[in-house]
Amino acid sequence: MLLKIEDEQIGGNDKLLNSNPIQSGKIKEKQRFYMDIFKARKVSKEIAGVKVLQDISLCVSQGETIAIKGTNGSGKSSLIKLIGGIYEPSYGNIERAEMNIGYVPEHFPENIRFSINDYLHLIAKISGKLEQKINKKIESYVDVFAIGEFLQTPLRKCSKGTKQKVGIIQALLKEPDLILLDEPLTGLDQTTQSKVIKLLQAFANNTTIILTTHEQVLISELAPRIIEVDKGKIISDSFVEIKEKLNIIKAKVPQNSILQELTFIDQKLIEENTVEVKVPFTESDKVLKILLEQGCSIIELKEMR
């Protein structure tokens, strides 16, 4: 069951809950449709006598993308584990919605004997996914992450980066409502990092994403809400505007009349038979396909914010 946002519930004294613009009414549209999936009030977590989290008050709404940052040992992983239910509070109160959670741990387990292929199929099976659908999904992730040649390799023999890729794939395969990622870019090369960001941007449209990171690129590309922790406490919780990334496509059109068929695209004729099209990054592939189908040839493709 999801927890419903009710103004009375979150109004009042709790400064941190009210600092969330979604709930404080600054983002009215979102408030109308979004529900809380996690609420913590004055939560502390003690492990073996150590307070790893202290006095945590936090509210997460469905559909948010949140980055948790902080120095080493500040409590980022502990907070993500608290949100996901791996940790339960020692003190304070928690409410969690029932959710299908995909979790990418900071360190992938070292001693898994299964091959990548068997492991991913097993995870999918445990999550109750249909065999046929899942085969296609696994194939496409294997392709995106370029791990085809290691499919039959036992996981414990794979490189750190390959294990990290498998860690991400197993979480996404579950088609989760909530994706928790603990430092997901660690150990990945630049190309794979960009692919992970792109994948998460696609998931962010209809999935709640919470990640811990030291990488500014992940924060600026993905997370409008940034929580900072220090010594197990939340020391700031703020929102930034993420400017949508656009792709600018320049294309030669066989004849100008084609442009009348493309009125739904932001386009202008810059020379005879040459059009410039601005599209949101996530729509770019679709628009490129349409242009090519109309017989256009692509001259240039560049990104801008």
Ligand SMILES: Nc1ncnc2c1ncn2[C@@H]1O[C@H](COP(=O)(O)OP(=O)(O)OP(=O)(O)O)[C@@H](O)[C@H]1O
């Ligand atoms: N299971 C545990 N037992 C004892 N102490 C723990 C445990 N888990 C975390 N801690 C302690 O809690 C503090 C926060 O750890 P946590 O892993 O949450 O930090 P982090 O911000 O994720 O660190 P890093 O950036 O280095 O991964 C650290 O001092 C750590 O030693």
